[in-house]
Amino acid sequence: MTSKPDRPRLSRRQFVATSALGAAFGGLSGRVGSMDPFSQAVPGTPASGAALRRVIIDTDPGVDDAFALLFAMRSPELKIEAITPVAGNVPLSLTLPNALRMVEIAGRTDIPVARGASAPLMRKLVTATYAHGENGLAGVVFPEPTTKPVEQSAAELIYQVASRHPGEVSIIAIGPLTNVATALRAYPPLEKMIAEIVLMGGSLSGGNVTPAAEFNLYVDPEAASIVFGSGIPLTMVGLDVTRKAILTEAHVKTLEGGSNAVSRAAARIGRAILEQARRAGWTSGPAMHDPLAVATFLDKSVVQLENYFVAVETAGQFTSGETVGYRRAPLRGSAPPSNASESSAVFSETFMPNANVAVDLSVQRFFGSFISRLAGTG
């Protein structure tokens, strides 16, 4: 239950949610700035020796999720406490075995994998097989996993891990936020136990599923509004940066030159997704959305972060899942109807950032770390 003293948190009372305005808003005074785990001790972990950072990866593999999982499992700074697959890019019946496959490929069957939600909180599941292939791995076939998921649900495991190490566990969330939101609602004390969440999702510069919404937010906007309103320090790694992180032929060649099992698996998926992008005539190569979230968690200086108040649209006819980023006060919703008692739609006169949003990145630094770790040269 410890909340670190350097982390001011808004109370529920300060939390503002305006369903009437068509969006749910949350706020907190997040930490600003970046942290480099390669060079300094991480707050909340023992100062002596290797300061392993405890993390849960919530994921919907998914091509770039598979890359992200392999990348994380080859990052020695991380103590991966759990992997919690959720329905998203493909149904849970594929994301769960795909996560188990990645754990087996990386030789990390010590990491518990827990079954997550098979559908969003209240909407029908929309998948993205058009981008990830029918099997979620661009058609690359790996053996059926022999490892089994643990008995607990994803929400339960998230809570158990967090309550064992309150204030020390972070979440890298790279799928729809259903599992995280479910855990937050099922276990009210959880929001004070999570150190931070780095999520891949959202966009301040237009979506990819609709002109407004990025896929993860589009699939479960209600879950996202719960997470953005939780008061947990958030870093949003959205399309603003991930669409610049494009996998190239050269990257895949490097992976193909690697000698370890992870590199070989990543190379096969990479080769297949490049082929798919070429065949389907994608205007740009495949974006490494989710690995960038892992890289940002490892080293915030890979991206440039700005403080935003991010409201998640849950009421739109065309725009649900849009992340509306406010840069400064006053925070204002849609114009009031003609019969409204107030002429102003301002819902807060003060700026209450609830997320550090990645607005730019160092492509070279990201791919340098990402590819070299997968290839086993970094």
Place this chain on the structure above:
Amino acid sequence: MQRFRSVFVISWMLAASLLGWGQAKRKVIIDQDAMGPGGTDQDAILVLIQSPDVDPLGITVVTGDGWRDEEVAHTLRMLEIIGRTDIPVVPGAVFPLVNSKEGIEQWEKRYGKIPYMGAWFVDYAGWKYHDPFIVPPLKEGSPTTKPANEDAAHFMVRMVHKYPHQVTIYAAGPLTDLALAMGLDPQFPALTKDLVVMGGSMNPSTTDPEYLHSPQREFNFWFDPEATHKVLHGAWPKMTCTTVDISVKTSVTRAMIDEIARARTPVAQYVSKYAYTGGFMWDELAAAAWVDPGIITKEEMIYMDADVDHGAGYGNTLSWVPGTNPGLGEQLVHVQRDLDTQRLYRLFVRLMTGPTPDARTTGDSRSQTGGSGAGRRSR
């Protein structure tokens, strides 16, 4: 000796036939926004506990009429008073999925005052607002027993796997816990025996100001519209709904409470002491009609949903007769339309004045040390 034995056998057979021996007791999980002391929330729990052929597996507590932690304390205390601390009290959701107090404050700026908002009331007769995790002093005394060390949603999922197709979910508060359970395990609804809901309102015939100009806004559905929407789309083997339309045909009468007060049992004293005479028997009716279906004289098959659009009707009850529904996965619900009120009143008085089945003590169990039964079924 022989004579005694035959008397024993005969009385055993009599008891067995009364209980419907050979048939197991009817298992129920009571999901309740259990404000107290007394009143509709606690009295409905008592209707189920006091019924000899009912096995209450646990009481899962959700924020609604009050905040969860205060409700948990009221429920624990009630169980201590009646000597049923063996029944687990399982804490559920504190906040609805998406809806929030602050969101509703914004909503009110556009669409006007909400007449009843339970835990979210800032100002209401006899009510003093407090923050979610505060438990104010309880009129009936503080409990010494503790809630179960498990959350409501996982408890419900675990129970229906342990007793597949045998457990009724009785839900008389906002439906947050049920929606969470469905998210954890998509098989959850299908593994229950059935679902009984107190909630929703279509066109109640009443002068109650809460419904006069907003007849389709009912508190339980309104408090967590997204959860209601999810639950009403679930594949339950059977769904029964007690809506406001029938609640308003009932009343906690003075005569009933006076009659209950004459019994000297802990249950009767508790119920009569904290009774809200003149109030509707919201949750008691939903519970009693499950105990004795003969109370209901008319029901109708209706499709139901909650309005999840974030406009003026957010949280309102949507309903359709078959053939007019949109067909987006909404389910047919057995909606109770009319009742034999005298039969309800007689059952209520009989249960509230009768012995408490399986009571561990006959009175206040305050002398017992805490946690005797809490978490009995927990891991």
